[in-house]
Amino acid sequence: MTEDIPQAPSPAREQADRFLRAREVQSVALLEDYVEMIGDLMAEMGEARVADIAERMGVAQPTATKAVARLKREGLAISRPYRGVFLTEAGGTLAEKVRARHRTVVALLVAVGVPEETAELDAEGIEHHVSDSTLRAFERYLSQR
Amino acid sequence: MTEDIPQAPSPAREQADRFLRAREVQSVALLEDYVEMIGDLMAEMGEARVADIAERMGVAQPTATKAVARLKREGLAISRPYRGVFLTEAGGTLAEKVRARHRTVVALLVAVGVPEETAELDAEGIEHHVSDSTLRAFERYLSQR
DNA sequence: CACGAATTATAGCCTAAGCTATATCTTGAC
DNA sequence: GTCAAGATATAGCTTAGGCTATAATTCGTG
Secondary structure (H helix, E strand, C coil): CCCCCCCCCCHHHHHHHHHHHHHHHHHHHHHHHHHHHHHHHHHHHCCECHHHHHHHHCCCHHHHHHHHHHHHHCCCEEECCCCCEEECHHHHHHHHHHHHHHHHHHHHHHHCCCCHHHHHHHHHHHHHHCCHHHHHHHHHHHHCC | CCCCCCCCCCHHHHHHHHHHHHHHHHHHHHHHHHHHHHHHHHHHHCCECHHHHHHHHCCCHHHHHHHHHHHHHCCCEEECCCCCEEECHHHHHHHHHHHHHHHHHHHHHHHCCCCHHHHHHHHHHHHHHCCHHHHHHHHHHHHCC
């Protein structure tokens, strides 16, 4: 047998794990975006209609329909055919979390000198990769200054 | 005709554009990761072999082969069957840019209080969404403190 | 209350990125 | 120089997320 007990993984393995994590994050990123969007629409108009979701996400209507189907599968939304889409409790909770994280990321970017517009643009992609640990660090940084 | 000359786009449109941009970024993110990785391997071992690329990326070997094919299509790498993979000049330039951006992102995260390990983990996903403008802001922030 | 317009769903297609299984090529050891 | 082991390529499948075209449903208006 080899020298060592379960211990330091190889550098290659560590690096691979980072990429695996990034890919995992990516797979939930779209879900998060849709959930947040549906939350917005529910707040603004009482319900989210597929056409509005599609318009705001910048996708074709059938793409939005398919995304909603996935949200339903994951227990984040409910809907009946030809009717509006609504978030479940889990969906609502996620939407709130995503919204808060988005605000924090934008605020941090602005705090370190990124122009508002750019911050808003970049945050859309960045936010999904901000872990809870990093998010807390951002909050600490923003509060003590 | 309507009231206004080509001007302020609708909020929905603006939001859609942000998502479109995030999706675009995503489509080049993997290319960037592979190019950086191949650069690392070339520096360490003189060439990048498909098996090593696969191991470090945490994917199966055929997935790496396919990725290399895409890199070749995009003019970022060259290779001959059953031989190592090498970066083109364009690939090398991109690798250097990606590596520098990665370092800056990690440094900024650490500077605002994110633990090293977490910074390294999150940076892997975040970096691809950091625009040139944001990167410059990060550099300014890091230099004046 | 019926019908046309608007909305939503469905069908079918494409590409990217992952996988396993298997075929092909290279190379080092004998 | 052969051949077995190792590395790479290929075939074929899956899922996700796009798209267009078209079918089905709902709803406001006359």
